[in-house]
Amino acid sequence: MGTLTEENYIKSIYSLSLATGEVFVSELAKKLEVKLPTVNSMVKKLAAKKFVAYAPYQGIKLTDKGKKEALAIIRKHRLAELFLVKVMGLGWEEVHEIAEQLEHVNSERFYNRMDELLNYPKADPHGEPIPDTHGKIPTEKRTPLSAQKEGKKVKIIAVSVDQKSFLDHLNAKGLQIGDTIMIVKRELFDGSVTILKSQKEIVLSHQVSENILVSGDET
Amino acid sequence: MGTLTEENYIKSIYSLSLATGEVFVSELAKKLEVKLPTVNSMVKKLAAKKFVAYAPYQGIKLTDKGKKEALAIIRKHRLAELFLVKVMGLGWEEVHEIAEQLEHVNSERFYNRMDELLNYPKADPHGEPIPDTHGKIPTEKRTPLSAQKEGKKVKIIAVSVDQKSFLDHLNAKGLQIGDTIMIVKRELFDGSVTILKSQKEIVLSHQVSENILVSGDET
DNA sequence: ATATAATGTTAGACTAATCTAATAAATTAA
């Protein structure tokens, strides 16, 4: 375990490097809302502690140790979110901020008890998978709603953003994780998508539909 | 709200100054496990922020602002402890450490929801009163078990220490908050006390009995 | 292929929280 700040860097490096396996100083600086030199010196420190592999002017990569640390934090964050929703009755759009704080609580007991009370859940309220104590992530095929063929029937399994404004929008449209929907129409002009959920048509902008993840393959 | 460190200083100042209304630099240093100059500079900072009133070589006193802050932190700590016991099923002897971390979580929503789920409780698992959102503390007359007359029947309402070793000891003796007991004998020699709880005699050392608080007046 | 733009690094300073060593004030004891 590192400091709170180190944990936040590791978490961000993890999520930003998911796609390509590495992340650049500028991306991290933007995400963490600090200046480039700050990231630079922090990354050197994380490298000294063997959380990341890094050479000047190259991308930053997590080591196995760093990945393990990242997954431990993510596990805590997602368990906390689900706990806040299921046990404490809060809304999925308001738990992210609280979980950002709870994820730094250091207590195996606290988190293992949560896991137990929630009956070893596989995903958080946004559909994101919850790593187990060994850092193992349950995987399920998922693609953006925006990439689905017209006529296809799919299940919403996750959202790829957890900003309150976005979740509020989904709440307003009456959409949630687990819903089965049918793709009615994809507009070429603006990329908006019309879907059918229990007899009701719902129109989603491209920006929204690309952040809704559904079961199954790409088109 | 101050920093985490400031919050810990304010909390300690509050508890150490409960009896006399003030606390000395050396006491604080001991409690917080830091050196005197560290406390000295921190106290100057807290004074600049109007959390404490302080003049060199004098005792440290919380201002009204400081008291309010202290009570807000204590409220969060005690709610968290009770929540961990009642909702999460942890033991009263293991929740203190976790609550020390949870008390710094910044979320009205989180704590008010806890309060609601616990049905606006008056005391934590150790019997300590829980301040309300305005910092008001429910009071109840309480005196150490060690100061009770032989033959008296009293109810255990709190413990004045929450070290795991002490609570483990009470668990082993089968005593808990809410128990009604009778004082059988007070030994003059070593101050130990023999009590009766549901037909069973239990012997408690002076050190233990002075940290068990019971209903009612002094002898 | 060189100039320009974008990105990354180094140097040096700042704040928060801590420390040790030296000094000062207050208290206690002779």
Next chain:
DNA sequence: TTAATTTATTAGATTAGTCTAACATTATAT
């Protein structure tokens, strides 16, 4: 009532995390 002891303060250094300004490298665009 002075000396010794305890307690508190000041001065100066250290580490973590941040910043700005200056410089260096890499990428991009004529």
